Amino acid sequence: MYSEKVREHFTNPKNMGRMEDPDGVGEVGNPVCGDMLRLFVKVKDGVIVDAKVETFGCVAAIATSSVTTEMAIGMTIEEAKKLTRGQVAEELDGLPPQKMHCSNLAADALHKAIEDYEKRQKKDDS
Amino acid sequence: MAYFDNANSTQVDERVIEAMLPYFREHYGTAGLELSHSQDVGAVMGMENARKTIAESLNTDPRAIIFTSGATESNNLATRGVARANKKKGRHIITSPIEVQSVLRSLARLEGAGYEIEYLDVDEYGLISLEQLKSAIKEDTVLVTIQHGNGEIGTVQPIEEIAKITKAAGVLFHTDATQTFMKMPIDTEKVMVDLITVDAHLIHGPKGAGALYIRRGTRIDRLHEGGDEERRLRPGVENIPAIVGFAKAVEIWNPNDVKHLNELAAYVKEKVSERISDIRFTGHPTNRIPGLFSMLVEFIEGESMLVQLDMFGYSVATGSACSSKTLQGSHVLKAIGLPPEVSHGSLRISFSRNNTKEEIDGFIDALVPAVERLREFSPIRHGQYFANTEPEDDHHHDVPGDDW
Numbered sequence: 028m029y030s031e032k033v034r035e036h037f038t039n040p041k042n043m044g045r046m047e048d049p050d051g052v053g054e055v056g057n058p059v060c061g062d063m064l065r066l067f068v069k070v071k072d073g074v075i076v077d078a079k080v081e082t083f084g085c086v087a088a089i090a091t092s093s094v095t096t097e098m099a100i101g102m103t104i105e106e107a108k109k110l111t112r113g114q115v116a117e118e119l120d121g122l123p124p125q126k127m128h129c130s131n132l133a134a135d136a137l138h139k140a141i142e143d144y145e146k147r148q149k150k151d152d153s
Numbered sequence: 154m155a156y157f158d159n160a161n162s163t164q165v166d167e168r169v170i171e172a173m174l175p176y177f178r179e180h181y182g183t184a185g186l187e188l189s190h191s192q193d194v195g196a197v198m199g200m201e202n203a204r205k206t207i208a209e210s211l212n213t214d215p216r217a218i219i220f221t222s223g224a225t226e227s228n229n230l231a232t233r234g235v236a237r238a239n240k241k242k243g244r245h246i247i248t249s250p251i252e253v254q255s256v257l258r259s260l261a262r263l264e265g266a267g268y269e270i271e272y273l274d275v276d277e278y279g280l281i282s283l284e285q286l287k288s289a290i291k292e293d294t295v296l297v298t299i300q301h302g303n304g305e306i307g308t309v310q311p312i313e314e315i316a317k318i319t320k321a322a323g324v325l326f327h328t329d330a331t332q333t334f335m336k337m338p339i340d341t342e343k344v345m346v347d348l349i350t351v352d353a354h355l356i357h358g359p360k361g362a363g364a365l366y367i368r369r370g371t372r373i374d375r376l377h378e379g380g381d382e383e384r385r386l387r388p389g390v391e392n393i394p395a396i397v398g399f400a401k402a403v404e405i406w407n408p409n410d411v412k413h414l415n416e417l418a419a420y421v422k423e424k425v426s427e428r429i430s431d432i433r434f435t436g437h438p439t440n441r442i443p444g445l446f447s448m449l450v451e452f453i454e455g456e457s458m459l460v461q462l463d464m465f466g467y468s469v470a471t472g473s474a475c476s477s478k479t480l481q482g483s484h485v486l487k488a489i490g491l492p493p494e495v496s497h498g499s500l501r502i503s504f505s506r507n508n509t510k511e512e513i514d515g516f517i518d519a520l521v522p523a524v525e526r527l528r529e530f531s532p533i534r535h536g537q538y539f540a541n542t543e544p545e546d547d548h549h550h551d552v553p554g555d556d557w
Binding site: 029034037038040043044054062063064065080081082083084085086087088089 | 452453454456457460461464473475476497527529530531532533
């Protein structure tokens with residue numbers, strides 16, 4: 028059984044869809060596992076000012092996508108880098124054991140998006 | 154709202170419940186001794202009448218019916234029981250990759266014990282090839298086990314033709330008819346199948362009651378040791394109330410129900426085709442289990458569809474890996490050649506005689522927005538799949554750490 032919070036985030040997910048002109052994009056998962064995420068971030072003065080996500084996956088994958096973007100918005104890059112799947116799952120009042128990997132997926136997508144953002148920054152600097 | 158998961162289990166008919174009650178309240182003896190006290194006699198009478206009813210449904214003698222706890226036990230008994238009793242003749246068994254787990258895992262145990270299990274190919278519809286079956290049979294083949302109808306994709310195998318081949322070759326043939334029982338009757342006088350698995354709970358009977366038809370003269374051994382019940386082939390006190398309920402479900406089955414089931418399946422197919430793009434139907438287009446509709450909805454995942462439909466009160470099923478405990482996708486969809494990213498979007502809608510077209514209309518009105526919503530934020534669009542297949546991205550195989 029999913030928690031009420033998971034069901035709520037699944038029914039009314041936040042920040043879903045594409046972002047035009049993102050500062051960083053992170054893709055994780057593979058179709059063989061069943062979950063795929065593409066997470067976009069917009070960064071201003073070292074702070075994530077917007078995040079969007081596209082998700083192919085189960086209820087848990089969609090809910091973690093939603094809650095991860097919600098948590099990420101307003102975080103500094105350094106704070107977002109430290110976001111763990113444990114925090115994501117906690118924010119959703121827990122996930123069934125076999126669904127824990129979904130929370131990892133969303134946190135990883137965020138980390139990859141930040142990586143991508145930092146790579147782009149370096150390019151701009153050079 | 155409506156229940157469309159009747160290939161998983163059905164609602165027990167009120168008449169079945171009524172028929173069972175006296176076997177809890179009055180005839181609560183066992184069926185062990187015919188010359189015993191009246192509680193036992195009542196129980197034995199109920200059970201033997203039930204055996205007659207089940208036998209009639211397969212056009213056979215009551216002595217050909219062994220009651221079991223259900224399809225799983227019948228399939229185990231048929232496969233390992235036959236293998237054990239015929240091992241002097243040989244250790245080669247032929248099956249298909251789309252059998253239910255109680256057949257496949259029972260055969261896997263035999264494989265571990267030195268038996269040779271051969272899996273026939275299935276085509277895109279899940280059909281086996283009769284030619285391949287013919288050439289697969291060897292001198293040491295003892296058993297062919299091929300299901301009648303597939304519970305995931307609805308495909309019905311040509312068991313009459315299979316039986317002709319096995320009969321000519323002198324090989325035993327078992328079919329799991331759990332999904333087709335009563336819907337597609339098997340006349341054992343005409344179809345030369347040797348063992349048939351049937352179950353009560355998909356025809357509005359109770360859970361925990363099944364049977365194995367065993368053609369007279371078939372060499373088969375028991376799997377458990379115990380008393381003299383079921384001609385010692387299945388020791389243990391029979392689940393008499395459930396067996397009586399099983400027979401009642403058979404007795405009240407109306408052959409006209411099949412027409413209704415076919416109409417519902419055709420109706421949902423028509424409506425889905427009209428309203429949703431990018432879908433694929435699974436299983437054979439015409440050789441199908443009545444009332445079982447199965448499809449793939451592309452670009453989205455089945456569990457999320459299932460949960461959203463459930464929020465609107467509609468019960469359906471999916472073969473998506475995400476909805477299983479082990480995160481393993483459907484072995485059936487894999488065997489018919491579907492790539493995993495497509496089979497994740499599988500939905501099965503299975504009807505009973507209690508369902509109506511109005512329920513389907515309501516269901517379509519819930520399904521269409523569910524699909525549209527999930528597609529809206531899916532990263533997959535028309536053939537545009539992206540895949541990161543490096544091991545580090547293999548999230549299904551990471552072991553939970555200590556932090557949670």
